[in-house]
Amino acid sequence: NAGVTQTPKFRVLKTGQSMTLLCAQDMNHEYMYWYRQDPGMGLRLIHYSVGEGTTAKGEVPDGYNVSRLKKQNFLLGLESAAPSQTSVYFCASSSPQGPDQPQHFGDGTRLSIL
Amino acid sequence: RKEVEQDPGPFNVPEGATVAFNCTYSNSASQSFFWYRQDCRKEPKLLMSVYSSGNEDGRFTAQLNRASQYISLLIRDSKLSDSATYLCVVLTGGGNKLTFGTGTQLKVEL
Numbered sequence: 001n002a003g004v005t006q007t008p009k010f011r012v013l014k015t016g017q018s019m020t021l022l023c024a025q026d027m028n029h030e031y032m033y034w035y036r037q038d039p040g041m042g043l044r045l046i047h048y049s050v051g052e053g054t055t056a057k058g059e060v061p062d063g064y065n066v067s068r069l070k071k072q073n074f075l076l077g078l079e080s081a082a083p084s085q086t087s088v089y090f091c092a093s094s095s096p097q098g099p100d101q102p103q104h105f106g107d108g109t110r111l112s113i114l
Numbered sequence: 115r116k117e118v119e120q121d122p123g124p125f126n127v128p129e130g131a132t133v134a135f136n137c138t139y140s141n142s143a144s145q146s147f148f149w150y151r152q153d154c155r156k157e158p159k160l161l162m163s164v165y166s167s168g169n170e171d172g173r174f175t176a177q178l179n180r181a182s183q184y185i186s187l188l189i190r191d192s193k194l195s196d197s198a199t200y201l202c203v204v205l206t207g208g209g210n211k212l213t214f215g216t217g218t219q220l221k222v223e224l
Contacts, residue, residue, distance in 0.1 A: 031210050040122075042201070042216035043158070058211070090157055094210050102148070102160035103212060 002026050006091050006106035013081045013113050021076040021109050023091030031094045032074040033058075033103065034066060036087040043090065049074055050096070081113045115140055120202050120215040127222055131192050135218045137185045137202030146205035147178055149187050151198045152217065158201055161187075192222045 004025045013019060023032065030051050035043040035058075045058030049068040063085060065077045074093075078085060088110050092103040120137045127133050139147075147164040162169065164176040164185050175188040185202055202215035 033211075035214075040216060042118075043214040045211060045213075048211060096210065101210065103210070105157035105159070107157055108155075 004091055004093055004104050004106040006089075006109050008109060009107065010110045011112070013078075013111065015081060015083060015113060017081050018077070018079050019081065020078075021089055021091075021111075023074045023076070023093075023106060024072055025074075025091075025093040025104070026072065027093060027095075027104065028071070029093035029104075030071070030096045032068065033092045033094075034064070034074065034076045035090045035092065036060065036085075037090060037108075038087050046076065046089075083113045085111065086113045087111060116215075117141060117206070117213045118202055118204050118215040120218045122216060122218060124219040124221050127192055127220070129192060129194060129222055129224055131222075132188065132190045133192055133220060134189075135187045135200055135202075135220075137187075137215055137218075139183050139185070139202075139204045139213075141204070141206060142180075142183060144204045144206060147176075147185050148203040148205075148212070149174075149176055149185075150201040150203050150214070152201055153198045158214075161200070189220075192220075194222050194224070196220060197222045 033048040034046040047066040052071040091106045094103045095101045149161040150158040151161045152158040168177040173190045177186045199217040201217045206213045
């Protein structure tokens, strides 16, 4: 029972490089989310998706793009990495059946931009 | 003003103590509230939802005061395993979007 799986778990990039973070969930959830977590800032929503083929901006979307081509996958892309994007990235998913449905999180991806 | 505010702590308490955390939220239209727990370098996990009438789950009691826009979490008979960061979380809009507080760190000591 994998739940939410994020790959990779760690990555170091140089400024200007691009990369894609993959999130996969096996719970048939409609909703998926990408957050970043920085010291003293809490989790902040980057982008989210309410279904296959749909995406929407969250609180801090600049510098990131996302795609939801398949229901189980939600990809987060960094087109040109910047040191300010050094963070821990969490993916989450949830069911739309009522507001009390919890969000299930992946283990996180620790990303460092040099 | 932050949408969700918490005292960052840390709260250092002896094992067996009772400890309470408060959280305030700014959006009076918020309808759903939660406490999540996050262990060091781990992902957040739902601890409990918070209902208007107050609710209890074992040693944990959550309460909501809509008039004052604050949420509380009470932990009784603290265990070493309760050491973690407790995140106050508010449902803010469509798509089940959540707004997280920065968390309150709890350290339970022998």
